[in-house]
Amino acid sequence: MAAKFRVALSGDFKKADGSPTYPDFDLKPLKGAPGVEMEFLESANPIRGEQLEDFDALILLAHRFAKESVPLGGRLAAVARFGVGYDTVDVDACTEAGIALVITPDGVRRPVAVSIMTFILALTGKMMIKDKLTREAAGGFARRSDHMGVGLVGRTLASLGIGNIGAELFRLAKPFEMKFIAHDPYADKKLAAELGIELVSLEDAFRRADILSVSCPLTSETRHLVNAERLALMKPAAFFINTARGPIVDQKALTKVLQERKIAGAGLDVLEKEPPDPDDPILTLDNVILAPHALCWTDQCFAGNGAADVKAVLDVQHGREPRGVVNKVVLSSPIWQRRLVKLREQFGA
Numbered sequence: 521m522a523a524k525f526r527v528a529l530s531g532d533f534k535k536a537d538g539s540p541t542y543p544d545f546d547l548k549p550l551k552g553a554p555g556v557e558m559e560f561l562e563s564a565n566p567i568r569g570e571q572l573e574d575f576d577a578l579i580l581l582a583h584r585f586a587k588e589s590v591p592l593g594g595r596l597a598a599v600a601r602f603g604v605g606y607d608t609v610d611v612d613a614c615t616e617a618g619i620a621l622v623i624t625p626d627g628v629r630r631p632v633a634v635s636i637m638t639f640i641l642a643l644t645g646k647m648m649i650k651d652k653l654t655r656e657a658a659g660g661f662a663r664r665s666d667h668m669g670v671g672l673v674g675r676t677l678a679s680l681g682i683g684n685i686g687a688e689l690f691r692l693a694k695p696f697e698m699k700f701i702a703h704d705p706y707a708d709k710k711l712a713a714e715l716g717i718e719l720v721s722l723e724d725a726f727r728r729a730d731i732l733s734v735s736c737p738l739t740s741e742t743r744h745l746v747n748a749e750r751l752a753l754m755k756p757a758a759f760f761i762n763t764a765r766g767p768i769v770d771q772k773a774l775t776k777v778l779q780e781r782k783i784a785g786a787g788l789d790v791l792e793k794e795p796p797d798p799d800d801p802i803l804t805l806d807n808v809i810l811a812p813h814a815l816c817w818t819d820q821c822f823a824g825n826g827a828a829d830v831k832a833v834l835d836v837q838h839g840r841e842p843r844g845v846v847n848k849v850v851l852s853s854p855i856w857q858r859r860l861v862k863l864r865e866q867f868g869a
């Protein structure tokens with residue numbers, strides 16, 4: 521029998537009762553692909569190398585892929601994360617073993633940009649307070665003129681980062697007729713010009729924004745990029761939004777400016793500590809809208825992540841370079857190139 525391209529799914533793609541964790545992840549295109557065999561692993565965290573000996577690719581949910589997860593046989597070609605975070609993966613171990621680590625920017629781009637728009641509209645529209653007023657019936661209605669919203673036309677939308685998600689935010693925001701500014705030291709200037717975004721210094725983004733949103737990665741350079749000093753530059757009527765990673769923001773400093781009403785409010789999908797301590801003061805503030813790192817979780821986000829992973833894995837099966845490779849250096853390594861040639865011979869390009 522001809523050899524198969526074997527794909528493992530981490531055990532956490534199934535619940536304890538055997539049902540799928542995320543039913544929106546459509547496995548039919550993988551199951552139906554010629555020459556492919558797929559199997560769920562037993563739950564193990566981190567995944568053990570011996571579990572992956574007979575596999576060519578792994579689709580990975582939340583379990584860790586550590587050094588000891590690398591199978592010794594050398595057959596595993598790709599680890600495809602379901603999402604774009606990869607702090608659960610030992611990237612160096614992947615690179616050393618010639619394994620491509622793949623993420624799914626195509627799956628999250630629109631859903632996270634929509635989350636930012638959701639925060640923008642809910643904050644400026646005073647949606648949370650208006651919901652509360654309505655539930656208070658006559659007493660609430662009597663106070664409604666105390667809670668004017670903020671119109672968006674001509675206001676300045678700023679983003680820290682105009683990569684995959686930041687750029688999509690500006691595409692979505694186009695019909696709102698705002699001014700667009702962004703700070704991104706590695707910005708694609710052509711893209712910025714195409715989208716009508718003025719590139720500005722970090723301080724100017726804080727100073728000029730009516731709405732400031734964070735869409736950069738968490739790195740040693742961006743940890744606490746949003747700190748007391750920079751928050752102090754913001755206008756009192758401005759809103760702050762973070763859907764990127766909690767530790768980019770000094771949350772104590774943000775809590776303080778919100779408590780002292782030095783800015784108008786914030787929308788946070790991510791916190792420095794997740795889940796937060798129950799007595800975290802940020803949970804008590806009425807000028808912040810919070811989400812449990814899941815505002816972008818929709819049927820389409822999960823379907824999109826799944827489809828991107830399936831596509832990446834099938835690309836590898838046919839000896840094609842997949843999209844979304846994190847450890848790009850692996851793509852020029854002899855071990856990876858030999859593998860691709862072999863797969864092309866086996867399954868056709």
Ligand SMILES: NC(=O)c1ccc[n+]([C@@H]2O[C@H](COP(=O)([O-])OP(=O)(O)OC[C@H]3O[C@@H](n4cnc5c(N)ncnc54)[C@H](O)[C@@H]3O)[C@@H](O)[C@H]2O)c1
Nearest residue numbers: 628680681682683684685686703704706735736737763764
């Ligand atoms: N809330 C969620 O569920 C969720 C889901 C997906 C992604 N994210 C997060 O969103 C963030 C952005 O994701 P993406 O797909 O757009 O990433 P990306 O890599 O495509 O874009 C990030 C951009 O940030 C820029 N950047 C790097 N350092 C910077 C700095 N010091 N200041 C300003 N910009 C800087 C980069 O040049 C790049 O253009 C990431 O932190 C990611 O983890 C969150």
